[in-house]
Amino acid sequence: AQSVTQLGSHVSVSEGALVLLRCNYSSSVPPYLFWYVQYPNQGLQLLLKYTSAATLVKGINGFEAEFKKSETSFHLTKPSAHMSDAAEYFCAVSQYGGSQGNLIFGKGTKLSVKP
């Protein structure tokens, strides 16, 4: 069965600092992996996705993630944090190779950005 673990429920960085949000997955099949962002009182927005093509995936708003099969990881990074990046971030894995709508989500990491 697939699962996702996000290390750290809260991460705080200074504006301009590196953002690193950790995600480890467990999957019995080649995984489709996703990062979503949720701003207060809003739904989820897709940041980026890994679908077995390039292992380094670039997303919106300057975020990227690297798929590392040997480490079963899909960490999210951004070189320089901006105040507008403050939100909650969710890592997710698809159970059916991306063909169906049931994703397994991690518990989320709330990112705070200090001025």
Added chain:
Amino acid sequence: KAGVTQTPRYLIKTRGQQVTLSCSPISGHRSVSWYQQTPGQGLQFLFEYFSETQRNKGNFPGRFSGRQFSNSRSEMNVSTLELGDSALYLCASMGGAGAGNGELFFGEGSRLTVL
């Protein structure tokens, strides 16, 4: 292109009542999934409908049900409400004929409070 629309955005019910939530997917999307989001359990998959048929179901009691109409609009119903049903209910649609690419487009959610 209009996004995923959920109604109502906010509602308050009392224990024992029932509630119906509505979701209009992005035009052309045939898959609609529902998720429950709570602070304690995070994001949990409820069910997915594709072409009016339920093709996936999460681990929720039978009080939670849904349906999809021929225009792909979906409704979910919760009967005999319990305090623990208080949550943000998110709807997501996915495009692609048959096999999608796994990318879910989320609505802003319906926030249900049960008193």
